[in-house]
Amino acid sequence: MRKVLLASLVSVNLAFASATILKGTSQNVSITTEPPGATVYVDGQVMGTTPVTLSLPKNKYHKIAVEKECYQRVEVPLGKKYDPIALLNIFWDLSTTDFITGAAWEYSPNSYHIKLKKKPDCKSK
Numbered sequence: 001m002r003k004v005l006l007a008s009l010v011s012v013n014l015a016f017a018s019a020t021i022l023k024g025t026s027q028n029v030s031i032t033t034e035p036p037g038a039t040v041y042v043d044g045q046v047m048g049t050t051p052v053t054l055s056l057p058k059n060k061y062h063k064i065a066v067e068k069e070c071y072q073r074v075e076v077p078l079g080k081k082y083d084p085i086a087l088l089n090i091f092w093d094l095s096t097t098d099f100i101t102g103a104a105w106e107y108s109p110n111s112y113h114i115k116l117k118k119k120p121d122c123k124s125k
Helices: 002-014 019-023 084-093 096-101
Strands: 026-034 039-042 046-048 054-056 063-067 072-075 080-082 104-107 111-117
Touching: 002 054, 026 063, 026 104, 039 054, 046 054
Parallel strands: 026 111
Antiparallel strands: 026 054, 039 046, 039 063, 063 072, 080 104
């Protein structure tokens, strides 16, 4: 009897799975530049040097900025779209968990390649 009850509970949980459970509340975003070696900022905070893959929480909107000596700074907004997996949770809690945690969204695209333009007045070392 306990096995049947446990199997039923697991089935119900899978049927009402949420994006929070299935995909998590963070997402990897890869950033490359041409040329490589640019400093990457997310919302003004230094996050690494290209090429880099960052694990970013989904519940925030971010802007990427990259800069390198003798090159023009480039800012790019991170695109987001609704993750249809969140619909699976609509009957369980109206997807409120997914919206609170940010799991109802996903970064799209999750990979950025940025070509930097050299400053005409800069003489590299």
